[in-house]
Amino acid sequence: MSEVKSFRKPYNPPVKKMTWWLENPFYIFYMVREGTAVLALFAVLEILFGIFMLALCELTPNQSLTGVAPYVWYLQNFLGNPVIIALNVIILVSQLFHAVTWFALMPKAVRVFMNKNSTELLPEWVTKAALYLGLVGATVVILAVAYLTK
Amino acid sequence: MRQFLPTRSDEPMYWLMFGAGGMVASMVLPAIMVVLIAAGLTSGDLQNGFLNLGQVYGIFSNWFLSLCVFGVIFLLSFYALHRMHHSSHDFGIHSKLTWYIAYGSAAAISFISLGLQLLMYVKFF
């Protein structure tokens, strides 16, 4: 406050900038949750790689196998590779985990009242149920379309 | 006493994309992963396997489906790299560089995808 002597000597505990999150299970959970984004990025790159290989092909109907060799390689030697299959299973699991954490947090960003005259908030489970329904719905539609159009 | 007001952050723009991308990652990506795994497992059968040539032709020659694929790639890449950018903070890296790398990469991925898809669309017709 001024030139008068202060007896203070506050101690600032050092911050472990890299490893702070190892100190608490909640933080570890958080970092794993955030980490799922890395795998999501890998999935994006996989798809992009497929698009790239497909774009290298001759894209006219009834192509000879040589014309579509890049995509066939992608399909058989990349996606078909057991390592990639295993990795994709891991990504699938990680994204389901992400979905669970994402849905768990979403109700916090939603604050809606039941109706105009009520002080009751829309219960969390309703928001969550809607989100899970969305996941199931999207999954069914995509898989059905993928199966039926192949 | 004059207070210095802090400047507005541009984060809302990225946050909105992150939010949409996170939704895609949680709702759509699991199904996509199942399809990719299935495609890997059935890749011996080029006629009837998942993601066989006929099927991917069908997707990318249809402007709507192609756009959907682009949307997924666009949102997912921003979502994932936004999160990774923030994770770099969590590891104690506070640098504008990670910002450029993250959103630059996301933009690059999106542009490459868009370009390739347009290229294919043109090739089909």
Next chain:
Amino acid sequence: MEATQKTMKVTVLRYRPEQDKEPWEQTFDVPYHKDTSVLEALFYIKDNFEPSLSFRWSCRMAVCGSCGMMVNGVPHLACKTFLRDYEGKDMKIEPLANFPIERDLVVDLSDLIEKIERIKPYIIPDAKNANMPLNKNFKQTPMQMEAYLQFAQCINCGCCYAACPQYKLNPKFIGPAALTLLYRYNVDNRDAGAKLRAPFLNSEEGAWSCTFVGYCSEVCPKHVDPSSAIQLGKKMSATDYVFNMIKPEH
């Protein structure tokens, strides 16, 4: 002492600024029964072993917010945490994390207080209501009250700041309690000051430093749920951002 009384090893972090270079630990055997709180354990230590041990406390009923501290690494109110819940374990009591340690379990909260006061935590009425006579109240239905009431329950104990890794990594972050209070006033129908508070909410050190770890809500002794208030604040800020893009204010 009753025969049924048990004892627990309680380790307390000590730091005396005029003598010590850095904090050190001191362990005591504290007898306890089913209703013994951490605060009462500290009373016992102060009365029987170490009169020099310093800690803040007052109300004993989890409403004054004085006795926030770390119990086994987790932020708690000492008066609302009981030894019975740690049975069979040892207990370690430390000052609230992420704040400078002033002495023993007392931390320097001035940063928290400054942030709470920075965000204009008071009703800013619009011109029409500025001079409402003192025999009339603002109309506020129970539902309008519900919109903010939960976020008005904060006791300023600082537990959420101790739980927040973003505050740890970047002390400029306005932080959970202050942002919650900001949101509380913004959604109060008596208030028209959202525009004046917007710069704090919209800034990098405002809502946008939050990565939704969610631990603040987990440890909040009053179930205020600051992380929810911040997400709602982000929505508010994002809306403001979009509107500002369409129709810039200056």
Next chain:
Amino acid sequence: MEKYQFDVAIVGAGGTGLRAAIAVAQADPKLRVALISKVYPMRSHTVAAEGGAAGVVRDDDSYQKHFEDTVAGGDWLCEQDVVEKFVRQAPEELYQLEHWGCPWSRKPNGDVNVRRFGGMKVPRTWFAADKSGFHMLHTLYQTSVQFPSIQRFDEHFVLDLLEEDGECKGVVCYDLQNGAFRQINAKAVFLATGGAGRCYLFNTNGGIVTGDGMALAYRHGVPLRDMEFVQYHPTGLLGCGLLMTEGCRGEGGVLYNKDGYRYLQDYGLGPETPVGQPKNKYMELGPRDRLSQAFWNESKKGRTIKYPLGEAVHLDLTHLGEKYLHERLPLICELAMTYSGVDPVKAPVPVRPVVHYTMGGIETDGNTATRMPGLYAGGECASVGIHGANRLGSNSLVETIVFGKIGGDAMAERAHSLKDFDSPELARQAEAAQKRALDLFDVKGTESMSKIRHEMGQSMEEGVGIYREEESMKKTIETLKTLQNRIKNVGLTDRGRVFNTEWMNLIELGYTLDVAQCMVHSAINRKESRGSHQRLDGPDGAYKQRDDVNFLKHSLAFKQEGADEPRIELSPVKITTFQPAKRVYGAEAEAAEAAKKAKEAK
């Protein structure tokens, strides 16, 4: 020592102190206000008040009714002109708080709702669920931050008042964080330090409620008025003594003894009202002193419930249902669950009377001025004269804001009439206070502070509890006398200057002991029973009755130079329109009223 010049110095930043600071700042933004508190404002014990604040708003209510309830509730020991002013100003202050953001509970149409409270004829208690004090305090604190003229000295502990030519001219305080002494010169000093419940062992009060302001004024020759009147709240949680608000009963909670019998009907509060239909001034909604006394009598008859932690009666809320309880009494549910392991939704809560409030305090006039020019006091630490011998629930929260405002305005006026000043004498006093405080470090005694505190609390419970007798009060007087000597031999283990709570607690204990002495000496001198002061002795039990001839008077406790005990005097009570009558509740009250009406009609 660092020296500051202020216009107004306010000691204590609870409801009263904050309201006073805002009043000064609004009266004139140029006036410099020092707001000094030994804790951060939101830690002040106002925060723990639960039930609510009384103010007339309903159409079927009137100032006159609030006035009569208050004066009768105080057993006619109230300053009636002050009460009148108080009830008139209460609604205005409550609306002011509403405008500042206080979340008062509402009716569906958006207007403020009121609830029933003990001793009040009409529902007039404004409430914010059961956290009224918490919301009021935070609203006041948050509102206060917009006034730049208010400079806060948080965590500054006041050691002494500065006095020159018989006028109060400032304070000297200790900065707990920096370890520095500060001299604060001010044209007006306002004491708003709260009560002194810590004189007793079992109390609802926080650890900071140690009577500091009362002792400061007392040591400077300002008398403490009506200190014998200490309120036992009838429903404190068994064991820890935490408060179960009167709002519990206002909402319809009932009290049972061990036979499941609503014993209050045996003590002039009946007839029994049906469960779930509370009636003002009947049964559980009688005043606090009567309810606490009823417990004592039940205990003598062996009709209380024995728990390992002591005797209790049951506060039953179960019939109110989960939804209503969680809406109206959320804190009560939380406290009972946490500290007693009882869910009020499902089971009755064990409760007992516990020390809650000091009706008396620093003698002031109706404008909060003490007899020392420049020194003002408000809130629980003051006796402005509205509570008399027994405070009604929900009058004290309003008191904080009404008299905070009145005091703030009065001080602003005084500050305008004076120029800045300083003198070597003030500096000398400040240095002396500093030396006295630092000298405590050099005491090489072996006395234990915690033992002294415990013995004081124990002795106060025994001597000046719910019922009092000459014999036991004498014992307490002796005990306190020896404690006054023993406290001089407390050796401190640590000379640290930063947050040395051991040192601060010792000084606080000195304050508390002084106040405790005033309580018991005032009590032994009052040879009658009135309000919360109930005696069982006297020739032929003469002191069991109210004695308006000799004791319709305030007690004043003065510090005696050279002696270690206070001198007690009596002073007149201001009676304007409401003549003393028998204080009655329940059916008896209704009969009395009917008789009065009949008489008037003639």
